[in-house]
Amino acid sequence: MKKRTFVGGIHPPGNKVATVNKKIVAAEPPNNVFIPLIQHIGAPCHALVGVGDTVRVGQKIGDASAFVSAPVHASISGTVRSIVDIPGFGKCVEIENDGKNTLDPSIVHNPNPDSLTLDQLRQAVRNAGIVGMGGAAFPAHVKFNPLKDKPIEFLILNGSECEPYLTADHRVMLEYPDRILAGMKYIMKMLNCSKGYIGIEDNKMDAVEVMVELLLGTEEIQVVPLKAKYPQGSEKHLIYTCTGRVVPSGGLPMDVGVVVSNVSTAVAVADAVEKGMPLIERVVTVSGNGVKRPANYRVKIGTLISSLVEQSGGYNGRVGKIISGGPMMGRTLYSDKVPITKGTSGVLFLPNKEIANELPHSCVRCAKCVDACPMFLEPTTLYKNSDKEKWDTVERNNVLDCIECGSCSYVCPAKIPLTQYIRQAKEIVRSRQKSQAAKEAAAAKG
């Protein structure tokens, strides 16, 4: 099979060895969970339960009326102990585990899932609280509801998992390939599209083989082996690599007739449609040299990270950084007493000594950032103009097209935090655009 790729990008060390051959194991049932009422892009949920209420597994405990939102569910059965604010995670419903794992009566198998109409399918996805599980956590029922004037031709399942360390999607592809395909078919039905791709990086050829074997004789779904290169999993680059189409600046995949979804999301869709099971657990890679026994866990949403550390044998020396997600785009956590959410694909523990702490040198114009940028921007130019607060120039140099993949910062020999400068500049340019628009609107009125 021909392996495809894109222009730009970087080759960071994979660091996946620690967990790649470890089967997904169910994490021990947590004593209590903290389920955030917002785990997605969009409107936060309001709590449907109060302190002292008894809840069951799969019971909806938070919902919102807004279209772009996703309900949240109890991942264990027990008693609501509090509704607390965890900084960075918003309001969270704390449930104490009664250890009984009582299933909510609303969860029933669907004996005939193929008979569901498109709207029923979308309703099932919405009710299950499914969001994109690759990290962005965009509500799935919104994505799977194509606009009339933007028909979808291709569904691309993202199995590239280009972030170092992470192996959750890889393990899901090896262990639940049939569930992925089942979910994929429902998604394709909702999208009314007839062609699907599964993009998998070539450092996971075992997963490619498993999928190819399962798809023998199928025309409409095709496995696309991709060269392992970061950020191959970026939506825009996956679409380009699989279909050759380029998402226009400021546009969405649907503008070129494509929807991209994570492989784990497809499994969640299959569970929701066939078993009526909401998204209450997910596969999480726990890795990094700061933890004794790296592993791939199936984790109840809301489980505290500290509980996973205990199961992994505790910390290994002094941990300097805890990262939610991958090392390239993940965000650092300020504590291990924070919950796993629907979008947490991994938790990494980096020991103190692995934390780069070099003082930046001035730019030597090596242009490694320019060569690495998969969006063909000039990170060094953006950085220099941001540093001088020349926001017009920054905007003219297309700062808003940056996908914040971090490739520029990674390659910079002068160790300039380019991505950080650009991220800040994007915020400033956006707010300037907003206030400019407001001014113009006011002027038009006056």
Add this chain to the structure above:
Amino acid sequence: METRIGRLVVSSSPHIKSSVTIETAMRDVLIALTPALIMAVYFFRFSALAVIVTCVTTAMVSEAVCQKVRGRPVTVKDGSAAITGLLLAFCLPPTIPVWIAAVGSASAIVLAKQFFGGLGHNVFNPALVGRAIILASWPAAATTFVLPLDGVTSATPLEIMKGAVQGSVPAAWSEAVAQLPSLGDMFIGNIGGSLGETSVLALLLGGIYLLYKGHIDWRIPGMFIGSVFLLTAAYGALTGKGIILYSLYHVFGGGLMLGAIFMATDWVTSPITKQGRILFGLGCGIFTVIIRLYGGYPEGVCYSILLMNCCTPLIDRLVKPRVYGRRKNA
């Protein structure tokens, strides 16, 4: 089970960085220059070594003194000053008095680098500025070349060809050809010339290493050498001097390999975009050929690169890569 945890660092992603630093990159350049260094010392013996040691030491000392005076951290150990010194030595004749080499090396660092603000801020390649200053100040010393090993004064291949072109001694092209060393000797470096520029083989080895390490873009040396080859081939064809052979002498002769692989590719003074580097390499090649064929000097690599250094900010301003998802002229 204790889950004690120390202070956590909260920071903006990415959380990992490549192991390449300015120091390691400069070290790679020094490694890449080593084959040429060995050939220089082999062919030109002690005189080459003396010039090299003088230039490198002077460059490093000048850098340290300048940074001390400017109240800046001393960064001599990053290796950039050593590279400037070494490259300058490579484009000087082995017989040049060491004090001249020292003056050139000091001016390269002080005038061309530190006055502009140090590494990353200079407009011109410091080593080439040093060479240009020496060439302008002590033209005789800077252009007296000797043959390898025996040290007899001799004309370089480019000087021989230039003489034939301009109708001086030797008068006829055929006579010039008879005087030219074999292409094999030129490839190995067994010819008269600046001490580090003669061995095409050694320089190519270094270039391959830098390409492999990803520190230089093939576009600059590719366009530079390619355009010199094509333009001189065309000239050779039009003037009846032969095509391939004539242009190969131009490609192997003088400082083209050294300049194209190690000087024009200087990070600080070359464009940052791929398209810009193509223009840059092309410009270097065109200027080199113009100077070699129509100028007063037999060699034009140094000035052509300096000329293109001037154009780098302009090229960077005008040549922008088309951003992903944006249309042309958008």
